[in-house]
Amino acid sequence: MIRRVCAYGLELKDSDSFTNYFCKLIPALELEYKKSILSSTGKAPETLKTGWNPRLPYDTLQKDLMYIHPTASSFKLMLDKATNNANRCMQDSFKYAKDRWDKIHKPPDFKIADLVLVSTLNFKNITGHKKFKNSFAVPFMIRALHEPNSVQFELTGELMNKHPAFPVSLIKRYS
Numbered sequence: 001m002i003r004r005v006c007a008y009g010l011e012l013k014d015s016d017s018f019t020n021y022f023c024k025l026i027p028a029l030e031l032e033y034k035k036s037i038l039s040s041t042g043k044a045p046e047t048l049k050t051g052w053n054p055r056l057p058y059d060t061l062q063k064d065l066m067y068i069h070p071t072a073s074s075f076k077l078m079l080d081k082a083t084n085n086a087n088r089c090m091q092d093s094f095k096y097a098k099d100r101w102d103k104i105h106k107p108p109d110f111k112i113a114d115l116v117l118v119s120t121l122n123f124k125n126i127t128g129h130k131k132f133k134n135s136f137a138v139p140f141m142i143r144a145l146h147e148p149n150s151v152q153f154e155l156t157g158e159l160m161n162k163h164p165a166f167p168v169s170l171i172k173r174y175s
Contacts, residue, residue: 002026002029004089004092004093028079028082028083028085028086029082029086029089029090031083031086032083032086032087032090033045033086033090034046034053035053036087036090039094107148108148108149108168108171110142110145110151110168110171110173111142111145112142112143112144112145113141113142114141114142114173114174115139115140115141115173115174116139116140116141116142116151116153116171116172116173116174117136117137117138117139117140117171117172117173117174118136118137118140118159118166118170118171119135119136119137119170119171119172120133120134120135120136120137121135121170122170123137123159123162136172137159138157139174140153140154140155140156141153141154143164146165149167149168149169150165150166150167150168151165151166151168151171152164152165152166153166
């Protein structure tokens with residue numbers, strides 16, 4: 001997200017010809033991210049962190065006043081452009097990440113009572129020399145499907161002390 005803002009950054013000039021480069025506008029990206037609704041939780045990160053979503057000073061600047069100081073209006077205009085650009089960059093990066101995930105991810109097709117092999121990559125309690133350790137443990141039968149990406153089975157032998165739920169990325173079908 002930050003890489004996208006830096007690569008396609010804005011160069012904003014205000015009425016006094018003062019240039020604001022993208023590195024000065026990164027706080028606008030931070031503010032926009034804190035206010036954005038996340039798809040995983042359905043809430044804004046700031047709401048999850050503090051319990052409320054703060055109103056910022058530029059939210060309350062009224063446009064129908066008789067006289068607005070030129071510096072305040074140019075600041076609001078610059079901040080609006082920066083937050084719009086940050087919002088567009090955030091949406092583009094979220095869409096790019098989702099498209100990449102959807103392209104390479106296929107839902108697992110495991111069923112209860114299927115025989116699967118479990119990867120021993122993260123197992124530290126298997127005895128013997130590391131060189132002779134099998135990359136997959138003996139076949140186990142799936143006892144339950146917790147999530148689309150998590151399965152549970154009964155472990156035996158040296159693996160009995162492990163938690164029985166595993167992500168499908170560590171499981172391979174036994175044939």
